[in-house]
Every structure is written in C-alpha cells, then in structure tokens.
Amino acid sequence: xxxxxxxxxxxxxxxxxxxxxxxxxxxxxxxxxxxxxxxxxxxxxxxxxxxxxxxxxxxxxxxxxxxxxxxxxxxxxxxxxxxxxxxxxxxxxxxxxxxxxxxxxxxxxxxxxxxxxxxxxxxxxxxxxxxxxxxxxxxxxxxxxxxxxxxxxxxxxxxxxxxxxxxxxxxxxxxxxxxxxxxxxxxxxxxxxxxxxxxxxxxxxxx
Numbered sequence: 001x002x003x004x005x006x007x008x009x010x011x012x013x014x015x016x017x018x019x020x021x022x023x024x025x026x027x028x029x030x031x032x033x034x035x036x037x038x039x040x041x042x043x044x045x046x047x048x049x050x051x052x053x054x055x056x057x058x059x060x061x062x063x064x065x066x067x068x069x070x071x072x073x074x075x076x077x078x079x080x081x082x083x084x085x086x087x088x089x090x091x092x093x094x095x096x097x098x099x100x101x102x103x104x105x106x107x108x109x110x111x112x113x114x115x116x117x118x119x120x121x122x123x124x125x126x127x128x129x130x131x132x133x134x135x136x137x138x139x140x141x142x143x144x145x146x147x148x149x150x151x152x153x154x155x156x157x158x159x160x161x162x163x164x165x166x167x168x169x170x171x172x173x174x175x176x177x178x179x180x181x182x183x184x185x186x187x188x189x190x191x192x193x194x195x196x197x198x199x200x201x202x203x204x205x206x207x
Contacts, residue, residue, distance in 0.1 A: 002165050002177045005041045010034055010180045014158065018196045024205045028081055031130065031203070034158060034180055035085035039126075042154050042178040043089070046070075046124055067092040071117060071125045071150075075100055075141055078200040079128040082156065086126055093126075094118070098144060100137045107190045109140040119149045127153055130199035132160035132179065134190050135167030142172045158199070159183050161192045 016022055017030045046065050053062040070093035074083045077099075087093060099113030119125065125145055132138055138155055145153055153175045155168070160179045163186050168175060183192045191198070201207040 002160070002169065002179070003041065004179055004182055005038055007037060010037050014180050017158070018194065020197070024203060027202050031081045031158070032085050035082040035156065036089070038156050038178050038180060039086055039089055042126065042156050065090070069120070069123050070094070071096060071119055071123050073098060073116065073125060073127050073141070073145065075127065075129040075137060076113060078130045078203060081203050082128040082130065086128070098141045100140060102134070102137065102190065107134050107136065109137045111140065114144060116148050119145065121149060121151050123150060123152065125150045125153045127155045129155070130158040131192060131195070132157045132164040132168065132177065133186060133192050135164035138164065138168050139171045142168070142175055154178065159192055159195060161186050
C-alpha cells in the first residue's frame with residue numbers, strides 16, 4: 001500500500017532539497033528532518049503493550065512499544081542518511097545493511113553487501129531509501145528481508161516514481177510505503193523527474 005504523507009513541513013523541506021543549489025550539509029539535515037516526519041506515519045501501525053506507570057500523583061496505565069523488535073535496514077548508500085532519525089525515535093532497534101547499486105546499462109540491482117540482525121516473525125522492519133525509482137532495488141531488498149523471515153516491512157522514502165510504485169506493488173503488495181512525494185515519471189536513465197538528482201551523490205558530494 002502506497003501512502004504520500006501530505007504535510008506542509010514536508011512539502012517545504014522537500015522543495016529545498018530539490019533545489020540544485022542546496023549543498024550537502026543542508027541536504028543531509030533536511031533528509032534527517034523529513035525522515036522524522038515520515039516516521040510519525042510509518043510507525044502508526046506499530047503494536048503497543050499496556051504497562052503500569054507511577055505518576056507523581058498515582059498509578060495508571062500507559063503504553064509502550066517494544067523497540068527491541070524493530071529492525072532498521074538502510075539500502076546503501078543513500079539510505080544511511082535516514083537511519084539516524086529512526087534510531088533516535090527507537091534507540092533499541094537492531095540495524096542491518098543491504099548494499100545495492102544500479103547497473104547503468106540494465107538498471108537492474110547489483111548486490112555487493114548484506115548484513116542483517118536476527119529477524120523474527122513479529123519483527124517490524126523499516127527499509128530506508130530516499131528514492132523509489134525503478135523499484136528494482138526495493139524489490140530486491142524486500143526479497144532478501146523475506147528470505148530472512150521478515151513479515152512486517154515498511155519502506156520509507158522521500159520521492160517515488162509511478163514505475164517504482166507499480167513494480168514494488170506487483171511483487172510485494174503487502175509492503176507499506178510512506179513517501180514525501182509521488183513524482184511524474186522516470187527518464188531514460190532511470191532517474192525520477194522532476195526528482196532531486198542522485199540522492200547519494202548529493203549527500204556525500206561524490207559528483
């Protein structure tokens with residue numbers, strides 16, 4: 001299920017990120033801030049447990065999440081820029097990494113790294129990648145997560161293209177996606193239009 005988180009702060013911050021003149025320092029800060037805002041919605045279906053809590057006045061019932069059952073998995077390398085935001089909200093979450101790059105000729109994903117923590121049936125997995133473009137990398141990463149036992153997977157991204165949404169939904173209709181925007185289309189090189197360029201390059205000034 002695909003969801004655009006329609007919020008004025010997200011729209012404002014994403015517009016600054018799209019600007020070609022925005023430098024890597026501000027780009028990183030904005031990515032972190034938008035991820036915080038997206039996480040609010042992405043965690044909406046996380047289960048809570050009832051707990052007892054002692055206020056200064058009396059004992060009452062409260063609610064807690066079991067964040068040790070949370071797993072955060074950024075897709076390297078651009079997804080790294082989103083991970084700290086999730087970990088600040090759920091500091092006891094486990095962290096895995098999936099390294100995938102896109103072959104420039106075929107646009108297909110090439111995996112070069114994978115290190116995951118233990119994933120249980122009740123684990124709640126947050127897959128992080130700023131761009132859902134062709135969808136091939138996301139489909140590949142979800143395949144890996146499911147092979148390791150993941151049942152509840154949420155993809156958090158900044159911008160999605162219709163082609164990427166369709167690809168992910170056709171292969172993994174059970175994965176929930178939370179995005180800041182759904183853009184128009186992909187170009188011939190698999191970049192999202194209007195998009196914001198290559199998120200990894202803009203994060204780390206590698207071009």
